[in-house]
Amino acid sequence: MKRGVQGVICDWAGTMVDFGSLSPVAAFKEAFGRHGFEVSFEEIRAHMGMLKLDHTRAILEATKERFFEKFGFYPTERDAKAIYHHFEPALFSALKEHSKPIRGAVEFAEALKEKGIKLGSTTGYTCSMMEVVLNEAGKEGYRPECYVCPSTYLPGRPNPFMIYKNAIELEIFPLSSIVKIGDTLSDIREGLNAGCWSIGVAMSGNEMGLSLAQMEHLPKNEVDEKLAHARARLQDAGAHCVIDGIWDALPLLELINTKIINGETPCVIDFMKQ
Numbered sequence: 151m152k153r154g155v156q157g158v159i160c161d162w163a164g165t166m167v168d169f170g171s172l173s174p175v176a177a178f179k180e181a182f183g184r185h186g187f188e189v190s191f192e193e194i195r196a197h198m199g200m201l202k203l204d205h206t207r208a209i210l211e212a213t214k215e216r217f218f219e220k221f222g223f224y225p226t227e228r229d230a231k232a233i234y235h236h237f238e239p240a241l242f243s244a245l246k247e248h249s250k251p252i253r254g255a256v257e258f259a260e261a262l263k264e265k266g267i268k269l270g271s272t273t274g275y276t277c278s279m280m281e282v283v284l285n286e287a288g289k290e291g292y293r294p295e296c297y298v299c300p301s302t303y304l305p306g307r308p309n310p311f312m313i314y315k316n317a318i319e320l321e322i323f324p325l326s327s328i329v330k331i332g333d334t335l336s337d338i339r340e341g342l343n344a345g346c347w348s349i350g351v352a353m354s355g356n357e358m359g360l361s362l363a364q365m366e367h368l369p370k371n372e373v374d375e376k377l378a379h380a381r382a383r384l385q386d387a388g389a390h391c392v393i394d395g396i397w398d399a400l401p402l403l404e405l406i407n408t409k410i411i412n413g414e415t416p417c418v419i420d421f422m423k424q
Contacts, residue, residue: 154407157268157322159313159346160294161199161332162275163248164355166255166396167287170364171198171333171356173241173248174274178209181237185229187220189213191359198356199274199334201306202241206234238279245279249286252354254397256291261400270296270316272332272340274306296320307336310344326415329406331399333357338387347406347416350384353394357383390416 164171178194189209197208210217210225210233217225262269271294273280280299287293298315300306313330322328330341330348333355341348352358353365357380365373381392391402 152266152327154327154410155267155329155403156327157270157317157320158262158329158331158403159270159272159316159341160330160396161334161337161351162271162273162280162283162287162297164198164333165252165331165337165351166271166292167251167283168248169252169354170359170361171195172361173244174198174202174205175359176244177237177241178205180240181206181233182209184236185233187213187217187233195356195359197336199307199332199336199340201274201300202237202276202279203230203234204300204306205274206230206237241279242282245282246286249283251287251290251292252396254395254399258396258399259292259294267403268296268320268322269294270298270320272298272307272312272316272330272337273300274336275299277301307334308339308343310340313340313344313346327410329403331396333384335383335387338384338389342388342416345416348389349399349402350381350387350389350392351395352380352384352392353377354396355380357381 160166163174175191175194182189193209193213196212197205200208207230210230214224259269275283277299280297284293296316296319298312300312304311304315306312317325317328325345328346330346331351332338333351338348338350358376384392393399393402
């Protein structure tokens with residue numbers, strides 16, 4: 151059995167495509183607005199990475215008191231499904247525009263192939279949504295060997311089951327030889343729950359929540375402050391380490407590879423202090 155890192159499982163929006171993870175946020179904003187209930191970007195981003203219907207339910211649960219004040223009753227499953235009904239078409243219209251690979255994503259995938267490391271992926275998108283993302287990202291040269299979507303029969307993040315499915319499809323064992331890379335708190339927890347190494351992505355992802363254009367127009371001290379906050383959130387979620395973007399991932403894979411060969415496991419807590 152090969153030793154060291156055998157597989158990498160990446161998230162999509164905010165990690166490998168869609169810098170800033172913009173398409174789901176815009177779609178949720180529109181969907182809730184059409185339901186007559188406004189939610190903030192922060193309330194949307196707090197639950198990013200989940201199956202999108204579960205994400206809708208989580209937003210409603212977190213804002214249920216405000217919902218009650220507006221409508222006189224607490225949100226129900228009927229409300230969640232009505233909002234999600236608006237969400238899907240709004241997202242599909244945004245996906246084509248926001249599925250371009252992030253800087254370094256294609257090169258990262260090529261480097262893994264050269265090293266004989268398998269590349270899988272998990273997502274909060276449904277299979278029909280992923281068809282759009284795969285097509286658009288593929289045009290730019292990014293297509294992992296495996297992608298797994300959550301469903302009724304395969305619960306999404308932070309459950310580990312999508313990673314298990316990747317491991318089965320890619321024939322990777324043990325799970326401690328897998329590195330999970332993602333930009334949301336649920337990504338980090340998904341990796342940890344599966345017994346994998348977890349790397350958080352701060353600058354290009356959900357916790358930062360800014361497009362490249364937005365970052366360029368903000369004062370440097372404000373960007374630095376937001377980035378520090380994003381990094382802290384991912385670290386607090388249990389990430390073994392945090393990078394700005396996928397362009398920084400390869401050196402960390404080498405470090406993790408050495409740790410695995412030396413007998414270390416993802417259970418080591420103070421990763422960066424070792």
